[in-house]
Amino acid sequence: METPHAVCDGGDLDCGSGLLLIIKKAMDPLSDGQILEVRSRERTVAEDLPAWCRMVDHGFLGSEPGDNTIRYFIRKGSAQVELEQDLEAAKGYQWSVRVRGENDLSAKIHSRNHTLLAGQPADFSPKVHAPSAIDYLLASLGSCLTVGFKAQASKRNLEIDNLELSLKGGLENVLFHMELEDEGSPKLNQITGTFYVSSPESEAVLEDVWLNTLERSPIFQTLHQTVKIDIKLAIVF
Secondary structure, three states, X not given: OOOOOEEEEEEOOOHHHHHHHHHHHHHOOOXXXXXXXEEEOOOOHXXXXXXXXXXXXXXXXXXXXXXXXXXXXXXXXXXXXXXXXXXXXXXXXXXXXXXXXXXXXXXEEEEOOEEEEEOOOOOOOOXXXXXXXXXXXXXXHHHHHHHHHHHHHHHOOOOOOEEEXXXXXXXXXXXXXXXXXXXXXXXXXXXXXXXXXXXXXXXXXXXXXXXXXXXXXXXHHHHOOOOEEEEEEEEEO
C-alpha cells in the first residue's frame, strides 16, 4: 500500500455508530488524492467501508492486517460530503420511543427495531413479570458507562479483558409513590456501585479512561445533576 498522509483509529466502532464521522474529520484536512489509513477492529467495517467510499466518491484502495487491527486505505475524492453538515446533523439527532399500555400493569416500549416490556414503575418484588422503570434507569446508566468505557479504551488501543458494573439505587420514599404515605418524595435519593475492570494496562491509564467516560456519558451527566452517584472503580489484575 502507498504511504498514508494521515491515520485515524476507529477501535471497535462500526460505520453506523460514529466511525464515519471520525473518518470524515480525519479526511477533511487532506487534499484530493491523498490517502487516509483507517484502523479498525470491527469486522463489519470490511463490507461497509468500501460501500460508503463508492457512495461518496472516495477510492477504496484495500486493506491489510495490522497490530490487532485491520488497516484500511482510502484515497480522498473530490466530492466529499461536507463535514460541518454531518456534524450539525449529528448534534441535532433526536432519539424517540413509543410506549403503549398493555392490558395489565405493564407497557410495551418500541425503540427503533426493538420492543421492550416494562412493569410497574417501582416494583420491588424479588421476581417480576418485566423490569420496572427504575430497573431500566439503572440499566441505562450502567450500559452507558460500560459500553462508553469500552469505546474509550478501544480508541486508545488499550487491552481490556473484562468489564462489569454493579449498581444499586433506592427511592427517598417508595410508600409515597404507592400512595401509602402522604409525605416524602418518590425520587431516587442515591445510586451506588462498583465498576470492575480486568486489564493489563496501568492503573493511571485506566483511571484516566474512567474519568473521561464519566465526563462524556450522556446518562451520567444528566442524572448526577439531581441524584448523588457514587461508583467506585475497582481494577482487577
